[in-house]
Amino acid sequence: MIMKKLFLLGLLILAGATTYAGGYRVSLQGQRGLAMGHTGVAVINNAELAFFNPAGLVFLESKINAAVGVSAVFSDVVWQNEEFGQSARTDSPVGTPFYAYFSYKLNDRFSVGLAAYTPYGSSVEWEKDWAGSHLVNDIELSAIYVQALASYKITDNLAVGGGPIYVSGSVNFNRNLNRTLTDLEGNRSNVTIDASGVSAFGWSAGVMWSPIDSLNIGVNYRSEILVEAEDGDADFENIPNSPLTPFEDTRFDATLPLPAELTVGASYQLNEQWLFAFDYNRTFWGVYESLDVDFANPNIPDSTNPREYEDSSIYRFGLQYTANEMFTLRAGYYFDESPVQSGYFAPETPRNDSNNFTGGLSVNVTDKVAIDASFLYSKFKEIDESYDFYQENGQNVPFEGTYKSSAFVPGLGVTIKI
Amino acid sequence: MKNYFKYIAILALGVVSCEPELENPIEDGEVYSNGEADFSNYVALGNSLTAGYADGALYITGQQNSYPNILAEKFALVQDTEDFTQPLVSDNTGGLLLGGTQIAENRFVLAGESLATARPARYTGAAPTTDVTKKLTDGPFNNMGVPGAKSYHLLAPGYGSVAGVATGAANPYFARFASAENATVLADAAAQNPTFFTLWIGNNDVLSFATSGGAGVYQQNVTDFTQYGPNDITDPNAFAFVYNALVSQLAGGENGAEGVLINIPNVADIPFFQVVPTNAIPLDAATAGALNAQFGAYNTQILPGLVQAGVITEAEANSRKIIFAEGTQNFVTLTDEDLTNVSGILQQPPFNLDAQTAGLLGQLRQATTSDLIPLTSAGFIGTTVNNNPMLVNGVSVPLGDQHVLTSSEQQLVAQVTAQYNGAISAIAQEFSLGLVDANSLLSQIDSEGGLVYQGVPITSQFVTGGAFSLDGVHLTPRGYAVIANEIVKEINATYGSNVPAVDVGSYGTVTLNNNVQ
Numbered sequence: 001m002i003m004k005k006l007f008l009l010g011l012l013i014l015a016g017a018t019t020y021a022g023g024y025r026v027s028l029q030g031q032r033g034l035a036m037g038h039t040g041v042a043v044i045n046n047a048e049l050a051f052f053n054p055a056g057l058v059f060l061e062s063k064i065n066a067a068v069g070v071s072a073v074f075s076d077v078v079w080q081n082e083e084f085g086q087s088a089r090t091d092s093p094v095g096t097p098f099y100a101y102f103s104y105k106l107n108d109r110f111s112v113g114l115a116a117y118t119p120y121g122s123s124v125e126w127e128k129d130w131a132g133s134h135l136v137n138d139i140e141l142s143a144i145y146v147q148a149l150a151s152y153k154i155t156d157n158l159a160v161g162g163g164p165i166y167v168s169g170s171v172n173f174n175r176n177l178n179r180t181l182t183d184l185e186g187n188r189s190n191v192t193i194d195a196s197g198v199s200a201f202g203w204s205a206g207v208m209w210s211p212i213d214s215l216n217i218g219v220n221y222r223s224e225i226l227v228e229a230e231d232g233d234a235d236f237e238n239i240p241n242s243p244l245t246p247f248e249d250t251r252f253d254a255t256l257p258l259p260a261e262l263t264v265g266a267s268y269q270l271n272e273q274w275l276f277a278f279d280y281n282r283t284f285w286g287v288y289e290s291l292d293v294d295f296a297n298p299n300i301p302d303s304t305n306p307r308e309y310e311d312s313s314i315y316r317f318g319l320q321y322t323a324n325e326m327f328t329l330r331a332g333y334y335f336d337e338s339p340v341q342s343g344y345f346a347p348e349t350p351r352n353d354s355n356n357f358t359g360g361l362s363v364n365v366t367d368k369v370a371i372d373a374s375f376l377y378s379k380f381k382e383i384d385e386s387y388d389f390y391q392e393n394g395q396n397v398p399f400e401g402t403y404k405s406s407a408f409v410p411g412l413g414v415t416i417k418i
Numbered sequence: 419m420k421n422y423f424k425y426i427a428i429l430a431l432g433v434v435s436c437e438p439e440l441e442n443p444i445e446d447g448e449v450y451s452n453g454e455a456d457f458s459n460y461v462a463l464g465n466s467l468t469a470g471y472a473d474g475a476l477y478i479t480g481q482q483n484s485y486p487n488i489l490a491e492k493f494a495l496v497q498d499t500e501d502f503t504q505p506l507v508s509d510n511t512g513g514l515l516l517g518g519t520q521i522a523e524n525r526f527v528l529a530g531e532s533l534a535t536a537r538p539a540r541y542t543g544a545a546p547t548t549d550v551t552k553k554l555t556d557g558p559f560n561n562m563g564v565p566g567a568k569s570y571h572l573l574a575p576g577y578g579s580v581a582g583v584a585t586g587a588a589n590p591y592f593a594r595f596a597s598a599e600n601a602t603v604l605a606d607a608a609a610q611n612p613t614f615f616t617l618w619i620g621n622n623d624v625l626s627f628a629t630s631g632g633a634g635v636y637q638q639n640v641t642d643f644t645q646y647g648p649n650d651i652t653d654p655n656a657f658a659f660v661y662n663a664l665v666s667q668l669a670g671g672e673n674g675a676e677g678v679l680i681n682i683p684n685v686a687d688i689p690f691f692q693v694v695p696t697n698a699i700p701l702d703a704a705t706a707g708a709l710n711a712q713f714g715a716y717n718t719q720i721l722p723g724l725v726q727a728g729v730i731t732e733a734e735a736n737s738r739k740i741i742f743a744e745g746t747q748n749f750v751t752l753t754d755e756d757l758t759n760v761s762g763i764l765q766q767p768p769f770n771l772d773a774q775t776a777g778l779l780g781q782l783r784q785a786t787t788s789d790l791i792p793l794t795s796a797g798f799i800g801t802t803v804n805n806n807p808m809l810v811n812g813v814s815v816p817l818g819d820q821h822v823l824t825s826s827e828q829q830l831v832a833q834v835t836a837q838y839n840g841a842i843s844a845i846a847q848e849f850s851l852g853l854v855d856a857n858s859l860l861s862q863i864d865s866e867g868g869l870v871y872q873g874v875p876i877t878s879q880f881v882t883g884g885a886f887s888l889d890g891v892h893l894t895p896r897g898y899a900v901i902a903n904e905i906v907k908e909i910n911a912t913y914g915s916n917v918p919a920v921d922v923g924s925y926g927t928v929t930l931n932n933n934v935q
Binding site for chain 2 (some may be wrong): 086179180186242263396404
């Protein structure tokens with residue numbers, strides 16, 4: 001009976017799906033949290049707290065807690081320009097963000113933990129030489145966060161937690177040099193910049209307060225991390241055989257900011273079955289002003305690409321229904337405000353505001369092991385937008401059109417409590 | 419229980435395979451409309467401009483960016499169309515072979531170490547591979563543009579004869595894909611039963627006279643085309659007759675095709691006549707003085723003498739004076755066929771000049787700012803005859819007729835062009851066809867500031883302007899895109915259709931390469 005309800009709920013949410021897990025912030029840091037609209041700063045559930053709010057780890061009942069999982073991001077974008085009859089769609093590879101969390105309760109007041117997760121990343125692949133190829137052909141961004149954690153219970157209902165983050169980032173980005181340059185055979189001149197194993201450090205810290213047994217309030221802050229690629233490879237292809245173009249293989253420096261994020265939220269346990277959660281995220285995207293690529297060869301003009309992102313908010317709602325000892329069902333919704341401003345709509349992260357629907361369940365296979373499944377889909381409106389800051393001969397040449405994104409993200413994980 | 423999981427899995431897969439869809443995707447064919455035109459089988463007729471010829475050669479990427487090919491891509495968005503086929507050459511080198519012997523030169527590329535010294539040069543990075551004797555067998559071709567063709571050539575049987583190429587009786591470009599030795603361009607086009615056509619012909623009927631510096635003859639009132647030389651101007655009435663025959667065949671009758679006619683630009687608008695100045699002879703004081711001494715008697719005695727004898731007017735005498743000065747802005751000297759030939763008189767009393775000197779002075783004058791020098795003469799001016807430093811072409815040795823398009827020749831060209839365009843306009847009206855005024859379009863490109871697309875100006879400036887390729891006559895892909903865009907506008911206005919515009923700025927201009935001699 002319950003399964004039937006869940007099935008119908010799933011049907012409703014799936015119907016008419018057009019979704020996208022976009023930008024380069026990828027909110028997929030726990031199947032249980034995600035199934036509830038990616039809430040969790042004030043939900044004491046499993047080792048996912050290592051990401052959502054490390055302060056809560058010490059409130060977990062078991063001595064050893066672990067959670068691992070992976071998602072499959074199926075996301076694509078279609079674009080067209082009606083004036084010129086141009087169209088293109090991405091054929092992006094399936095993204096596989098993952099997480100692995102572990103915590104160990106040293107004593108009643110103190111827990112330690114380890115976490116690895118991938119909160120930022122992007123993988124967009126347009127048709128080679130499409131109409132916007134002077135902005136991007138394809139991009140692959142990834143950042144793996146590894147974090148050591150400690151969680152300390154100050155009083156019975158107040159805990160703090162946090163720890164240092166080590167980031168290993170990589171980027172691979174290809175675009176054509178401009179709208180027209182080719183070699184003699186007509187092959188478009190393009191550049192690939194590639195850097196991997198770029199290290200950076202940051203931190204996160206949180207507070208969990210439980211004023212009454214059924215209510216938890218949480219705050220978590222994860223610091224901004226600047227991934228500074230130094231001496232990456234810049235590979236120029238199909239360059240005309242002529243000193244009139246300065247392009248040749250060289251090295252590059254570039255900085256990509258992974259913005260700070262503040263989350264506040266609350267969860268309320270109505271009764272043994274129902275739990276409600278609300279999170280508010282503020283992502284400090286304002287740091288992403290421009291994507292500047294500084295080529296080592298002084299003859300090659302540096303690439304300046306204004307982005308002018310603005311800080312943005314996400315509003316998350318989740319609910320959990322504990323059906324019986326074996327099954328727990330979850331559903332959620334969040335509204336994701338795009339940091340991208342009008343006129344700065346670049347096709348490497350074509351992202352507008354989205355409505356996101358989530359669902360999932362956990363199956364307790366044994367006392368100690370549970371399987372967690374989730375899905376997300378993000379519903380984007382069709383949008384007419386442009387990127388106005390591409391320049392040719394000092395002249396801004398807008399790239400505009402109608403975009404529509406879609407995505408579906410199923411995920412699977414395991415929770416272990418010993 | 420298991421069944422539910424199965425259903426969810428199936429549902430999930432269903433969503434995964436669900437690609438994003440726009441509300442009005444252009445692929446659905448409902449955004450655009452063909453109106454009263456039918457683009458299902460489009461055939462383009464014309465000359466080099468229609469073939470996609472650029473940089474002094476025909477090569478693959480040029481053909482791919484021909485205005486008919488750009489149009490066909492747009493038509494395919496509007497309705498179901500047949501594949502638009504073109505008689506593609508074999509390479510991007512350009513140039514033609516006839517049985518292994520090169521008969522047309524490789525393309526130009528822009529070569530040089532810096533922008534200041536960059537110059538067009540023939541590409542030598544690869545040998546040409548397009549052999550005229552290797553007939554294309556996968557025809558017919560929708561793009562029937564034949565480089566070099568004049569209006570009446572489209573009606574000429576044997577114009578595509580491979581055997582005729584060697585003797586100059588046939589056209590090597592048409593020989594590659596003519597359906598038979600005695601085929602005509604028009605018949606091969608009409609046999610495809612086009613539902614839509616474009617016709618841009620007549621440029622060479624006057625242009626080859628102009629680019630040869632006016633070395634041909636104006637065949638006024640001559641309607642027998644077999645008497646025409648390659649650089650002659652086609653008689654305007656004969657042109658109108660031929661043009662009418664072409665259009666009647668394509669657009670006439672119950673099942674006639676819709677189409678667009680494109681008129682003839684003014685040759686003065688092309689960089690071919692704008693690059694080489696008439697006054698760029700540098701002279702030091704000594705040389706200028708020596709030259710002035712050499713021409714002193716001519717200026718002060720012979721010319722006034724001719725006026726006195728009533729042979730020429732005072733005004734003509736003034737226009738025939740030869741004067742040099744120290745500096746870089748001396749005008750070239752030339753032999754102007756439109757001047758009274760006084761060489762005979764000069765050999766008689768009272769002048770008594772020897773035949774050679776009289777011949778030199780017979781129709782001599784210095785150029786003015788109204789004269790035009792063809793791009794191809796750039797390398798000739800200033801060279802010496804037989805390495806004799808006293809015999810400098812354009813200075814002490816006047817330029818021949820083929821090196822200067824004089825203002826009277828220009829007037830003739832402009833007048834004939836206007837007559838052609840009058841005929842084209844009348845025929846467009848008679849057959850209710852679209853008409854693109856390429857004449858005024860290229861004047862706009864040639865005007866101050868040029869034409870602007872998305873903030874990017876396109877001008878007739880040689881090399882850097884964006885419109886003209888490195889031969890100074892034919893267009894770049896971007897220039898052809900401008901033409902295609904104007905044709906789209908005209909189609910939409912004439913036939914009430916909605917064909918998408920051409921993104922002009924996304925088409926390239928000149929090709930850089932240093933594989934040159």
